[in-house]
Amino acid sequence: MMIAMQHDTKDLIHIALDLTTNISSQDRFERLLTTMRKLFNCDASALLEFKGQHFKPLAINGLSADVLGRQFNINEHPRLEAIARAGDVVRFPADSDLPDPYDALITSHQGDLHVHACVGLPLMANQRLIGALTIDGFNPHQFDNFSNDELRTVSALAAATLNIALLMDKLEKVAGTMTESDPATHHPQSNTEIIGQSAQIKALKKEISVVASTDMTALILGETGVGKELVATAIHQQSSRADKPLIYLNCAALPESIAESELFGHVKGAFTGAISNRSGKFELADKGTLFLDEIGELTLTLQAKLLRVLQYGDLQRIGDDRNLKVDTRIIAATNKDLKEEVLAGRFRADLYHRLSVFPIMVSPLRERGEDILLLAGFFMERCRSKLQLSHLSLSTACQSTLMRYPWPGNIRELEHSINRAAILAKAEAKDELVILQPAHFRIDNVNVGHSPFEITDVINQPTLAVTNIPVDNLREATEQFQRQLITNALQENNNNWAATARQLSIDVGNLHRLAKRIALKQ
Incomplete structure (x- = not known):
């Protein structure tokens, strides 16, 4: 039998050449999948990274856009688990009863279930699983003419492509955080991910990387629900303080009567009810990071005391005359216009200038384009797991609806909407295929310009x-x-x-x- 790939050697050469080409990792991934589409004439392909028992899509071809936001737990997806454990080419028979994570998500056959050819290629580097390449076709015999040796060649090239990208990413992170005084400093990899591929998110991630490598105070600005706490967590996890505590305090939820004690602590007998010494949030975050959410809600009195700690690095517990030295990095966040608050006399100008050394603006969801679908995919996969569904996807009409809606509540509103829609769709579903429709969101008739x-x-x-x-x-x-x-x-x-x-x-x-x-x- 003629070897199927002999006539497509130039495609493999292109993949190999891309390994040495000065292009971005995302471009390299997408070019790899374009070549796969041409080489195998498949209906869909995906390149996935393996991390923490999850497969995370890095690039897709022929799949619904929301797949890029999903993270597949191998314990819940038996096909992906088989690929992860095989160590070699995995061919799933057309009549396999194992659910496919891409069922109903292939754009050329949206709504179809099962009955298609599927091949999984584990990607290895130094005998360690780093990812997978999956190819799917609706012809049950789509890949019969390709030998396992040919598929291993493709797997090796794809593994090299992914490994180079991961190494480059790791080097960039190390370069941004390593200091001359401590060249061996190691920072654990962040387990908090900001999902999105829009220009706004790329710029945001760059700003996070820049400020994380310093001890500067950062002020995170943005509307309610855009993910300011996630940004603060990312800054901490990418900083030299990552192995120290990140302490959270919601200033808006602080009753004025206990606010000072929460921030600075107190000694036994300082006031009625002070039955023992108590450390405040600043002490708890010593050598680490203190995240002050809704900073604009602090009273002017507390603002003055906070300013002193920021200026001199010392504080006094309530009822104690001694000064305590703390080394605490401050990250603050607000959805208020602090400049307006300063002009109105509700926020101290000196504190504002001290906090806004490095302001970071988080864009609202409506300005982030297809990130809406990526985030929808992330929330749907999580919701699918919680509701114990085999399949959960968005109809084409629903994707358009989500993209048109202005999302005044931003990411938080999207998450709640997905959860609610999934529950409604599950109740209406007549089989294992649960597809979210515009009616499940009750936003299909909302005028684009109106919240x-x-x-x-x-x-x-x-x-x-x-x-x-x-x-x-x-x-x-x-x-x-x-x-x-x-x-x-x-x-x-x-x-x-x-x-x-x-x-x-x-x-x-x-x-x-x-x-x-x-x-x-x-």
Whole structure:
């Protein structure tokens, strides 16, 4: 029998040449899969990294976009487990009863289950599993003409491609964190991942890498639900303090009566109820990192005391005259416009300047394009596991709906929406294939430029009577109502936008955007 790949030697040469080409890892991965598609005439292929008993897709071809956001636990996916444990080419028979993680996710046959050829190639480096290459075709005999030796050649080239990319990534991280005084410093690999491939996320990851290699105070800015805590965790885990504690404190949830004790600690007998000495969050985070979430909610009194610790590195427990020295890195976060807060006299200017040494803006989800689908895939895989479903996917119409919706609650809203939709879809499903439809989200009729939360927040306010508003056009009526309400609230708050946002129970950033959209400001 003629060897099937003899006529495609040039494709393998291209893969080999890509190993020495100065291109990004992502480009190298995508070119590899394009060559696989041509070489095997397959319907889908994927390159996956193996880490922590999970296979994580690095590049896909012919699969639904949300697959890139999924992380497949091999304990829940028997085909992937077979590939991980085989150490050699794995051919799954067309009538295999093992569920395929890509069922209903191949774009050319979306909705089809089973009955297709599947080959898994474990990728090894130094006798260690680093990933896998999977190829799928809907013709049951799609790969019969390819020998195992030929497939091993492809596997070796793919393994080299992945290994070089992982080594480069590791070298870049080491270069960013290693210091001359401690050249052997080792930092554990982050177990917290920021999912996304948009330009905004690439820039965000670069900023995280830059500031993580220093002890600078970082201020994370962004709307509610964008993942500011995840950014803080990533900074800590990539820093030289990664083996020390990361202590979290939500300033908005601090009752004023115990706030100082929570931050700085107290000694026995300092006040009623102080029955023993207690360390504050600063002490607990000594040599590590203290993450102050919702920093804009601190009282002015506490702001002054926090400033002293940042300036001089010493603090006093309540009831103690002694100063304690601490070496604590501060990362703060807020969804408020602190410049506006400073102008309004609610936030100290000196503390603001001390905190904003390295500001990091986290983009809202609506500006991140197809990251929406990647995140949807991540949440769906997690939800599939919790609900013990064999398959959970998005319909094409649902993907379009999710991409159009503005997500005022950002990633947090997306996660909750996926969970709720999955429960509804599971209840309606008639077989093992659970596909999320737009109706399961109740967002299919939302106007792209309008957040239903913005409209609800405005309509629910009792401070404005609905008068002289035309009712023949709902959009114009809504916008006129919003203009009237915001104008009245601004007047009541002396044109202070931050105070107006609080009165209307809306994020100040969202209020500014709403005001621009309804032509209330430039």
